[in-house]
Amino acid sequence: MADVFRVLAQIGTTITVLLVLAALLIWAERRLLGLWQDRLGPNRVGPFGILQSVADMIKIFFKEDWVPPFAEKPVFIFAPCVVVITMLMALAVVPFTPTLAIVDLNVGLLFFLAMSALAAYSTILAGWSSNNKYSLLGGMRSAAQMISYDVFMGLSLMGVVMLAGSFNLREIVLAQQGLWYIVPQFLGFLVFLVAGLAESHRLPFDLPEAEHEIIAGFHTEYSGMKFGLFFVGEYLGVLLIAAITVILFLGGWQGPWLPPFVWFVLKTALLVAFIILLRAALPRPRFDQLMSIGWKLMLPLALLNLMITGAVALAGGL
């Protein structure tokens, strides 16, 4: 019984911390974007504007929670929950330190892939249930993007699995004791990062929402906390992609001198900052460009990486 409570407490703490982190990330992103665009960003609420997200949250809670009369109501309400639920579920398998993880799943990597793919339903359902042509376009884009980028996202990770000999994220980190996988799996790292950006709809791959083309895509009709959930889900996605990349390619919690948790947080924060830098720097590709990058460049690269890794493994190099 005490065990159950311990687990529940751990889950509760992790969820709270993650949601607070996601909110903080919104502030961090705005400050960083400001830095790179030669302006300040939000700096009024609290020290350095750190409470900006709290202010936004208060505002968003008091907004009218409006469901358009032409929308498919149950699906419309369900859609924003999906992204948050799946992202939190996927974060459950992330080992923050050797001992701190919600579950130590032996198919952790597959679970992560499954959950991040399920998150696509959120945008698709949102786009469809809004009964709005722009939303539907956004949802369709999201579906097409998800299908094409999920393929090589999985493939790009197979090299890591081959090297570590396990789907368990903790064991993958432990297998990187001597050498981080970013060195032998550099191609895989690049492909995974691109695929991860596409999965979490981050710029430059935010075509499903593309404000300039299809207004806000799948969340055009959303307001209040339902919109807020999409927002939180997106930032949880960023955290997830960064954390998984750190675990798979950057040695997870490993590092000298500092305690494991600090190393993990440090690496993740740097990667998140890099993802934000990408947003500040890169323009959005056209949709057909996105598709051709996916199928004609990234998929062959992932396959090539897989082939080379497999050949080296067969030759007994590992």
Next chain:
Amino acid sequence: MLSQLRTIWEVFKHSTVKPDTVSYPEEKPYLAPRYRGRIVLTRDPDGEERCVACNLCAAVCPVDCIALQQTQDERGRWRAEFFRINFSRCILCGLCEEACPTYAIQLTPDVELCEYDRQNLVYEKEHLLISGTGKYHDYNFYRRAGKDVGVKERGTGETEAEPVNVRSLLP
């Protein structure tokens, strides 16, 4: 592809660039003397109102925020009976200043026009009138030329010739 990497690097270099933002309430930006801000009504060097209530400013105002009524004093000098500017409408375009034939209406570099009550943005003549001459220190419309309203005799204006006795031109 290379250009994308270069873009990322170029943007990253902006980490060390000082932001252009002026933190407004703490740090006031420089506003040029001819900045178009709050509207005032100025007086001539003698301390009299310059405004002759010709209505040109109200006519040219694109948002119709100026309302006034003309009246005359016993010497025939035109004045505004009331002069009202609704600053909640005003777009500070400065067309009224350009239209004004007497330099009465002028825009100032004060842009802090904030009120909690909308009604407080409606300025009456006594709020608009300042005691100085604004940007044009020596200009007095009635001293230049024109009719006698007690400022100068006919024909003694700065740009005015003596009145011609038209009958003396008769053959």
